[in-house]
Amino acid sequence: MNFQRIMGLADYYSRSKGKFYPWGFAMNGMTSRLEAARQIIHVLAIERIVETGSFRGTTAEWFAQFGLPLETVELAERYWTFSRARLAKFTNAKAYLQSSVPFLKERIALGSVEKDARQFFYLDSHWENHLPLREELELIFNHYTNAVVLIDDFKVEDDPGYGFDHYAPDKELTLAYVRNSDLPNLSCFYPAIQSREETGARRGWVVLTSNPGMAEQLRTVPLLREYPLKT
Template identity: 35%
Template sequence: MGLMTAKLLNSIKGFLFNSIKTIVLFLHGSGPAAIGRLEYRLRPARTSWGGPMNGQAGRVKLCRQIFAELPPAAIVETGTFLGTTTEFFAEFGVPVYTAEVKPRYHAYSDLRFRPVSDRVHVVLADSRVFLRQLAADPSFPKEKIFFYLDSHWYSDLPLLEEIDVIFGTWKRSIIMIDDFAVPGEPYAHTDDGQGADLNGEYLDALGRTDMFRFYPSLPASQETGYKTGCIILCNDPETQSHLSKLETLRPG
């Protein structure tokens, strides 16, 4: 190896070492949001969970049928993560509002949707605070909203409060809850073994008599992706009548 080649290699090694050191120091000093921004810069087209709706083709079809039967005025999502399902929602041409409680994932998705920030609004917030803010916003429509609740990974489950806020504020609207048990089918669902088992009994704690329940009609064996269950809720007879027409749903 010649002297010039050795010097060049040493220079490259030094540059790489200093660059990595600078990045590590920057991330250490800037926190999770900086990590999220860097992840986006390195891999902006990253897809999580195998595609929208956990990579579940049946769930995607179900959503498309709901939107065709009952076009929403806006879509609200809790639990943005990397924005894969958010991007799917953005296809429908209505405003999308999505909240993420983790700064790292919020920073990633905020950059991802910055080019379309006029119609995809990415918010760093607890889902309950986020929903109350929308409820108090006079410019946000108060009917025909599709809510996708997918922020149930941590010990502090917000689901019951989310439902109370939604049905206490919005009319003729639909809630879809991810990671929910489907009776008679082995779909995956949230169950931490300490009472937080997302199933019909969990919803019974709300004591609501105005809540209509639907489940996917597709057997778990025919679903793709991660095969997580879901439930669809509404609280008015007109919306119930429309949902009852869909072959992708069965009443609960």
């Protein structure tokens, strides 16, 4: 066992609240986003959940409790070791030690999931100079017909109270970044709750889908509001 795995297990068995809940709770402790995700899963009759960027497995553990097949992928071996131990009690959850883009490419090439499966993708693998979001979106929407995506740390254009990730002028989690990707026509939804009414870290997020039927269903979710992707 290498040093990173030893450290991951040491973190896990420390039972430190700060390590299990580094941001307070799942999805940065944002209760409105959690409820929006729950509604999406039920309204769209989601069949599978995929998370990129497990970190400590806090959000993955929350997702696992829906009982749906859950795949979560993490590049850092220490965090993957921690997450895998945390999720061991869930028979429906599997943690992968891999970068998100190779993981998605292999998943697509193997055909391990039907292309029309109703899938919820939670994308949170971006960090500093590592920004695979464009490739993630292109792989998902160009290969899966019934996919809905929620992106963490995303700029909410008309609510500056929501924080977002920006590493360089061409590396910002914004609608402009999405527009410059090779994607089919997308419907875009922002949180309906204003940032001042949200709890936790108040990080921005967006929901995207290329499926018109799913978009119609998302319009019925009270915690979402449609926003024009193209301006």
